[in-house]
Amino acid sequence: MVKIIRNVCHQSVLDLILDTAAKSESWHWRYPINVEFDKKHIKLDIVGPDDGRIKDPFLTGLISSVLLQVWEANNRELFIPEMIYAGVAIKDRHRKDNVHTDDDHRDDTIKILGILNKDWDPETMGGGFMHDGVVHKLRPTDFCIFDPRIPHAADDIICNKKRFALDFSVPVQPNYADGNSGGHRHPANVIV
Numbered sequence: 001m002v003k004i005i006r007n008v009c010h011q012s013v014l015d016l017i018l019d020t021a022a023k024s025e026s027w028h029w030r031y032p033i034n035v036e037f038d039k040k041h042i043k044l045d046i047v048g049p050d051d052g053r054i055k056d057p058f059l060t061g062l063i064s065s066v067l068l069q070v071w072e073a074n075n076r077e078l079f080i081p082e083m084i085y086a087g088v089a090i091k092d093r094h095r096k097d098n099v100h101t102d103d104d105h106r107d108d109t110i111k112i113l114g115i116l117n118k119d120w121d122p123e124t125m126g127g128g129f130m131h132d133g134v135v136h137k138l139r140p141t142d143f144c145i146f147d148p149r150i151p152h153a154a155d156d157i158i159c160n161k162k163r164f165a166l167d168f169s170v171p172v173q174p175n176y177a178d179g180n181s182g183g184h185r186h187p188a189n190v191i192v
């Protein structure tokens with residue numbers, strides 16, 4: 001399951017993140033790894049991957065404020081507001097997104113994702129967040145918290161705009177371990 005947090009922050013913070021990211025010269029085409037180039041999408045790493053190293057100090061400051069507001073809006077539950085990875089992805093109608101999983105090699109993370117575009121209307125533009133076969137319509141200032149080891153993707157985009165999405169990988173709180181699976185953590189299972 002997925003938990004959606006509404007009205008996480010003021011849109012102006014997300015506007016500044018989008019505008020700053022759009023001007024960056026550090027976008028790359030590495031993801032998804034091990035697929036042909038036409039199936040990749042463009043990505044901007046802000047923190048990480050994997051090592052938590054800051055790639056863009058100004059954007060890291062901006063997105064830290066967003067992460068803390070997601071954490072507060074979620075009553076400081078589920079995750080620890082530290083960044084293992086953070087980045088921005090651009091997707092558009094010309095590439096069907098791949099259904100995938102993340103962080104398969106570990107069981108101590110959770111992911112958080114939100115759309116940055118201030119005028120994104122999931123009803124008319126598509127680009128919802130599909131998780132475990134269910135499409136969740138994210139509106140501006142919505143963020144969703146999800147288990148990255150469950151298959152997910154961006155739903156088809158049906159307009160000519162580019163969809164900017166900010167995503168974080170953060171440590172899951174240890175008390176959300178699932179005692180029925182030998183210690184393997186399924187944070188999404190506790191989400192209502």
Ligand SMILES: [Fe+2]
Pocket residue numbers: 100101102148152
């Ligand atoms: Fe993912």
